[in-house]
Amino acid sequence: MTRIGVLGLQGAVREHVRSIEENGAEAVLVKWPEQLADVDGLILPGGESTTMRRLIDRYGFLEPLRAFGESGRPMFGTCAGLILLAGEVVGYEEPHLGLMNITVERNSFGRQKESFEADLSIKGVADLYNAVFIRAPHIVAAGEGTDVLSEWDGRIVMARDRHYLGCSFHPELTDDHRITRFFIGMAEEAKASLANL
Numbered sequence: 001m002t003r004i005g006v007l008g009l010q011g012a013v014r015e016h017v018r019s020i021e022e023n024g025a026e027a028v029l030v031k032w033p034e035q036l037a038d039v040d041g042l043i044l045p046g047g048e049s050t051t052m053r054r055l056i057d058r059y060g061f062l063e064p065l066r067a068f069g070e071s072g073r074p075m076f077g078t079c080a081g082l083i084l085l086a087g088e089v090v091g092y093e094e095p096h097l098g099l100m101n102i103t104v105e106r107n108s109f110g111r112q113k114e115s116f117e118a119d120l121s122i123k124g125v126a127d128l129y130n131a132v133f134i135r136a137p138h139i140v141a142a143g144e145g146t147d148v149l150s151e152w153d154g155r156i157v158m159a160r161d162r163h164y165l166g167c168s169f170h171p172e173l174t175d176d177h178r179i180t181r182f183f184i185g186m187a188e189e190a191k192a193s194l195a196n197l
Contacts, residue, residue, distance in 0.1 A: 011047020044081030
């Protein structure tokens with residue numbers, strides 16, 4: 001069975017676990033770096049990116065997370081997780097993990113009270129998907145080789161760069177599990193190809 005980890009330091013962790021299990025995969029709550037060895041893909045959940053980075057540093061996760069991505073195993077960042085994955089963050093000199101070839105701007109859709117839902121078309125996933133945006137970032141620029149999967153109101157809100165997937169919104173907060181299914185598929189493909197190396 002494919003094992004999908006959810007970084008369990010802060011944020012919408014339980015909801016991701018539920019979505020993974022709804023798709024028939026095994027969910028692993030990752031609270032220590034050594035657990036990364038046992039998962040086929042990893043979700044970086046929404047939450048508060050500054051707090052998550054502080055906890056990543058406190059528990060020694062920064063280099064193990066980078067090594068996980070560089071090993072070819074897929075990573076999926078939602079909302080704050082997207083900010084952690086980004087190669088560049090507007091207004092910051094250094095990125096967090098810097099793994100995904102995108103530039104992201106924090107809180108670009110407003111604060112908590114400006115949260116909203118929008119119907120999206122997501123390439124390869126769904127013609128109609130109801131997405132929940134909460135203090136959402138957006139992708140300002142997608143670098144070479146990065147596939148833009150969805151836009152809303154002229155802004156990129158979901159993209160894929162190789163085995164990295166990121167979105168501005170919170171797919172775990174709905175009962176529509178197709179995006180999680182798409183990511184599990186990425187993990188299954190990577191697991192098969194890495195096994196053949």
